[in-house]
Amino acid sequence: MSVAILLCLLVGCGGKEEQAANVEEVPLSVLSSANASYDAARQAxxxxYAAQVASYDRQVDPSSVxxxxxxxxxxxxCTDDCSGHEAGFAWAQEHDITDESDCGGKSMSFIEGCEAFARERQEQAEQMAEEDAESADEDDGDSYDY
Incomplete structure (x- = not known):
């Protein structure tokens, strides 16, 4: 039964020879122009995409802050007071720490304060880089004549 339905569909659609006869020939110049336009759009x-990936891959230097x-x-x-955390933060600030892995010591709260400094500095550097990139994008947009 399913073979009969398939045969009816094929016959009803006209088969491949009839479909091919209905397609008009497209001039070669039109095809070449369309291919060139497609290639240019694809390259752009x-x-x-490459520029966007490069901006994501760009490493932000926390020492810029x-x-x-x-x-x-x-x-x-903090458990009781925050003196250990504050001391770690101040130490990191005084020693120009840029990476959490540079934080050490015997007191966990001191280390956490140092790490908090490194994270905050990294976040500020990323924010500055993002603002600079947005500013550059806006500057690029101003150069176009409309």
């Missing part, structure tokens, strides 16, 4: 798309511009946001949990 790839260039834009002055250590004394980093504010203690209290990004840690």
């Amino acid at each position: 798309e790839q260039a834009a 002055d250590a004394y511009d980093v504010e203690d946001t209290g990004d840690y949990v």
Whole structure:
């Protein structure tokens, strides 16, 4: 039964020879122009994608943020008082720490304060880089004549 339905569909659609006869020939110049347009659009798309990937891959240097511009946001949990955390944060600030792995010591709260400094500094550097990129994008947009 299913073979009969398939045969009816094939016969009803006219078969491949009839379909091919209905297709008009497209001039070669039109095809060449369409291919060139497609290729140009594809290259522009790839260039834009590469630029976007490069901006994501760009490493942000936390040392671009002055250590004394980093504010203690209290990004840690204290048990009694926060003196250990504050001391670790101040030490990291004084020693220009840029990476959490550079934090050490015998006191966990001291280490956490140092790590909080390194994180905050990294976040500020990333924010500055993002603002710079947005500013550059806006500047690029101003150069176009409409």
